[in-house]
Amino acid sequence: MSLLHRPHVSPEHVTRVRHLLMAIRGDKLALFALLIFVFYCLVALLAPLLSPYDVNSTDFMDLENAELAPYWQTGDSRFLLGTDTQGRDLLSVILYGTRLSLTIGVCAVLIQVLLGVSIGLLSGYIGGRLDAFLMRVADIQLSFSTMMVAIVVLAIFQTMFGNAAYQQLAMLMLILVLGIAEWPIFARTVRACVFAEKEKEYVDAARILGVSKLHIMLRHILPNTVSPILVILTIQIANAIVAEAALSFLGLGMPPSQPSLGALISSGFNYLFSGAWWISVFPSVTLILLIFVMNLLGDWLRDHLNPKEIRG
Amino acid sequence: MSLLKLENLSVTFGNFRAVDQISYSVNEGEVLGIVGESGSGKSVSSLSLMGLIDYPGKVSADELTFMDQDLLSMPEAQRRKITGSDIAMIFQDPMTSLNPCFTVGYQIIEALKTHQGGTKKELKKRAIELLTLVGIPAPETRLSAYPHQLSGGMSQRVMIAIAIACNPKLLIADEPTTALDVTIQAQIIDLLIDLQEQKQMGLVLITHDLALVAEVAHRVIVMYAGQIVESGPASEVFSAPQHPYTQALLASLPESAAGKARLEALPGVVPGQYDRPKGCLLSPRCPYATDHCRNVEPASQGPLERQVKCHTPLNAQGRPAA
Numbered sequence: 194m195s196l197l198h199r200p201h202v203s204p205e206h207v208t209r210v211r212h213l214l215m216a217i218r219g220d221k222l223a224l225f226a227l228l229i230f231v232f233y234c235l236v237a238l239l240a241p242l243l244s245p246y247d248v249n250s251t252d253f254m255d256l257e258n259a260e261l262a263p264y265w266q267t268g269d270s271r272f273l274l275g276t277d278t279q280g281r282d283l284l285s286v287i288l289y290g291t292r293l294s295l296t297i298g299v300c301a302v303l304i305q306v307l308l309g310v311s312i313g314l315l316s317g318y319i320g321g322r323l324d325a326f327l328m329r330v331a332d333i334q335l336s337f338s339t340m341m342v343a344i345v346v347l348a349i350f351q352t353m354f355g356n357a358a359y360q361q362l363a364m365l366m367l368i369l370v371l372g373i374a375e376w377p378i379f380a381r382t383v384r385a386c387v388f389a390e391k392e393k394e395y396v397d398a399a400r401i402l403g404v405s406k407l408h409i410m411l412r413h414i415l416p417n418t419v420s421p422i423l424v425i426l427t428i429q430i431a432n433a434i435v436a437e438a439a440l441s442f443l444g445l446g447m448p449p450s451q452p453s454l455g456a457l458i459s460s461g462f463n464y465l466f467s468g469a470w471w472i473s474v475f476p477s478v479t480l481i482l483l484i485f486v487m488n489l490l491g492d493w494l495r496d497h498l499n500p501k502e503i504r505g
Numbered sequence: 506m507s508l509l510k511l512e513n514l515s516v517t518f519g520n521f522r523a524v525d526q527i528s529y530s531v532n533e534g535e536v537l538g539i540v541g542e543s544g545s546g547k548s549v550s551s552l553s554l555m556g557l558i559d560y561p562g563k564v565s566a567d568e569l570t571f572m573d574q575d576l577l578s579m580p581e582a583q584r585r586k587i588t589g590s591d592i593a594m595i596f597q598d599p600m601t602s603l604n605p606c607f608t609v610g611y612q613i614i615e616a617l618k619t620h621q622g623g624t625k626k627e628l629k630k631r632a633i634e635l636l637t638l639v640g641i642p643a644p645e646t647r648l649s650a651y652p653h654q655l656s657g658g659m660s661q662r663v664m665i666a667i668a669i670a671c672n673p674k675l676l677i678a679d680e681p682t683t684a685l686d687v688t689i690q691a692q693i694i695d696l697l698i699d700l701q702e703q704k705q706m707g708l709v710l711i712t713h714d715l716a717l718v719a720e721v722a723h724r725v726i727v728m729y730a731g732q733i734v735e736s737g738p739a740s741e742v743f744s745a746p747q748h749p750y751t752q753a754l755l756a757s758l759p760e761s762a763a764g765k766a767r768l769e770a771l772p773g774v775v776p777g778q779y780d781r782p783k784g785c786l787l788s789p790r791c792p793y794a795t796d797h798c799r800n801v802e803p804a805s806q807g808p809l810e811r812q813v814k815c816h817t818p819l820n821a822q823g824r825p826a827a
Contacts, residue, residue, distance in 0.1 A: 321560070394596040395604040398667070401555050401594055402619045403585030416606035 216497050226489035233483055237292040244285035245273070255280040260469045275471045278460060279449075286452060287476055293453040294480070297367050298434035302426060304372025305433075309379025310422065314410045316380065317387025328384070331377035339374040339436055346370050347445040360448040367446060371433045382425060386418035420498035427491035431484045438480055454480045507532050508675050508707045509554070509592075512568035516546070516553045516731075518561055521778040523549045525731035531675060534705040536698070538722030538739060540715055540754065544775040546731035547711045548597075551677050555588050556581075571675070590620040593668035597680040599660035603652035609636075609663050610648030613670060620671045635666040639696060658689035662696070669700060675707040683713065690714075694721065715758060719743045727751045730775050730786045737811035747807070747818040749791045749825075785816065793817060793825045 217223050236243060246253050258280035264273045274283040316327040350366055351359045359366075390396065391414060399409050438455025440446035442462075447453040449460055454476045461472025507530040516524040524546040531537050539547050553564045556576070569576045571592060576584055588594075596602045603612060613632040617623070623631070629648070636644035639662040652660060661681060668676060678697060682690035698721050701708045712718060718725050718739060725742050727735040727750065735748040746752045755761060756769040773790040776782060784801050788794040798816055805812045817825035 394598060394602040397552075397555075397557055397596065398594075398602055398664075399604075400557060401585075402589040402616055403582075404619065413604055413606075417604070 213497060217493070220493065222489065223493040226486040226493070229482065229486045230490060233291060233295065233486075236288060237295045240288040240292040244282075244288045246282045246285045248281070248285055248289050253281060253285075260464065260472070262469075263471050274475050275469075277457070277472045278464060278469070283471065283475055286457060287454070287479055290452050290454045290457050290476060291479060291483070293364070293447060293451065294434050294437060294455070294483075297364060297371070297437045297453065298430045300368045301371035301433040301437075302429045304368065305376045305379055305429060306422065306426060308373070308376035310383050310415070310418075312376065313380040313383025314387055314415065317384040318391055318406070318410050318414065324384070327380070331380050334374070335377045337374075339371070340439065342374045343367075343370045343436065343440055344443070344445055347440065351445070356448075360450060363447050363451075367437055367440065371436055375429065375432075378425060378429065379422065382421050383418050386421060387414055390414045390417050423498060424491055424495040427487055427494055431487035431491070434480070434487075435484060508572060509709075510568060510570050511554075511566055514550065514553065514564070514566040514569060516549050516558055517563050517565075519778075522731050523562075524553065527726075527728070527731075527733045529726055529733065529736065531707040531709055533674070533707055534701075535724065536701060536708045536710060536722045538718035538725040539709065539711045539728060540713065540718055540725060541728035542713070542754070542775060544730075544777070545728040547728055548679050549731075550728075551594070551679050551709065551711055554677065555592065555594055556584055586620075589616075590671035591673055592675045592677065593671070593673035595661075595664050595668050595676065595678045595681045598684045599657055599664050600652070600684070602664050603655075603660055605652050608649050608651055609655070613648075613663070613667055616667045616670045631670075632666075635670055636663070638669075638700070639663070639666045640692075641666075657685050658693065661685060661689075661693055665693075665696065665700070669704070669706075672704065673706060675709070676701065677709045677711070679711045680713065681710075682717075690717075715743070715754060716760070727754070730781075732786065732814060733805070733812075734787070734814045735812065741811060745819075745821050746823070747811075747813040748815050749793055749819065750787050752819060752823060753790075753792075 217227060241247075256279065258272070258276045259278055261267060261269060261272050261276040261280075263275040263283075264270060267275075272282050272284070274287070277283055277286060312327055312331075316324045347366060347370065350362075354362075387410075396409060396413060399413050404413070434454075437446055437453060438458065441453050441455030442459040444459065447456045449456060452460065457476035458473050458480070461469065461474075461476070464470075465473050510530040512528045513526045514524060514528070515522060515526050527546075527550060529537070539550075541547050549558070549562075552558055553562075554569075554576075558564050564577070566577060571587060574587070576587070603609070607615075610629070610632055613635060614628045617628050617631055632648060633644045636647060641647055641659060641662050647655075647659075652663075655663065661684075665681075676697075681697065682693050685693060694717060697708065697710075700706070710718065710722060722739040724737065725739040726733050727742065727748065729750050735742060735746065735751050742751060743755065746755060750771075753769070753771040757771065759768060762768045771790055776786060776789075782789050783799065785791070785794070785798045785803050788798040791798065795817070801816070803814050803816045805814045806818070807813050820826045
């Protein structure tokens, strides 16, 4: 009895988020990656404030300034990173391009998550015929490569509705195509997790209490599948950005009037050997660094979201 | 008055009968022990009471009533109201019975909210009362702990708190101590029996642990391959087993091997789907089996409160009577 009333010291309550924050402070590489990623996000958000020129104004594009080399070669302080073939300030275009690339990547992956997680949950929890049907759909979807689907859909769209309509809707189309093409990656992972989780007795306990199926799926099982979802999410955003860049490079992505990083690389590619290397190289470096830190972060998350490590 | 009554309950998975026509009843304030080795259908029968058998499993019974309400024919929603509040269940592994993503307090309060409701403050107060009742020190701070911060014994105490949250009339404990270490086992059982006596609940205690059943149960059921082979008052069944299987179970206890070099063991395993013998299901393993046993399945015999499913029940000397 005396034991019950003795003042009690309990271990400090540590949430998952705080655990991660504590862990990342000890890992220099991950911290570096996180800082760069945050920097990219800020740049993307604040592009209109940061860029030295207003990309929407009519005098932004001036062919007289075309293909000017970076500041340290020309001494021209108007254009820090030089200009592209149409006389646009490269720094401004890269800032806006980063914004576009990140937006497309994040939105496309949000569609993947929304579709994938809900299909995965249903498939895993209900099981049976629904599961067999949904997973075969996923197999079919995955057997077409993303690039192939994207190229076919975007090319058809371009020829059917013409270039003008395409220029307006390019971003939306890219998001939809990349989003729909890769949902099975999330669906399969979530389904596998649900299979493991639904055998656990806390699910039975919830069923005994009379909790509804939907509530069990969303409130009891979903939180236990968040870790793998987060890891794939990071990697998938990087993949979507790369896919978008590749499509833009092929001329099927963003139009030259609103270039993403991939479209910029593509527009400078023809001038690479004629001396105007900066048009392609700066956007490339920007893209590579972004993908690199996202992959680093994804790897790090995979190591640290393992629930077994959070114990204690 | 009998709380729970089942008559010829069967659970089948395809052609396989995991539970084969079992009948028993539990009265108010009674502790019923169900024993048997792994695979004898103890857990499946309790899961079927709670309505947790999923397709392709099928539950059928001539009668399955709780306080004279037919559990099988009532709508799902009504049944869920009974299970969880009037019938509660404690599972085997406390480490997986709590959702790792939520705090202990959240999970207790969710259970309370589902069946009773009340303001946040009341619910929290009640949760603290429950934790105190099951002997968890510093319950206020434990409310914000996550399951991985609790030991196995603590988690099982929390599970018990959740189970008794709605003052159930019947508690089903499916091997509540199997996953715990020995010193904690005794504490958890003491706690369960204390609560059972305080609240005059019916308690169905499913376990491998014969010594435990002998000590706390009023009546005991011995199951083998989905069938009830012997039932009766705990003291009688254990002092004078009438079924060879019960005798073998008791002989395999380490206590009864005192002075011997080896523990007694019943050779073989419980028959599964494809190796069900004709006649008595125990016949391939039974030391007393005759050709009659191998061909004809025995019926339960004896008075209602002391039944045995054997052609040649054992006498007081532990030898076949006939």
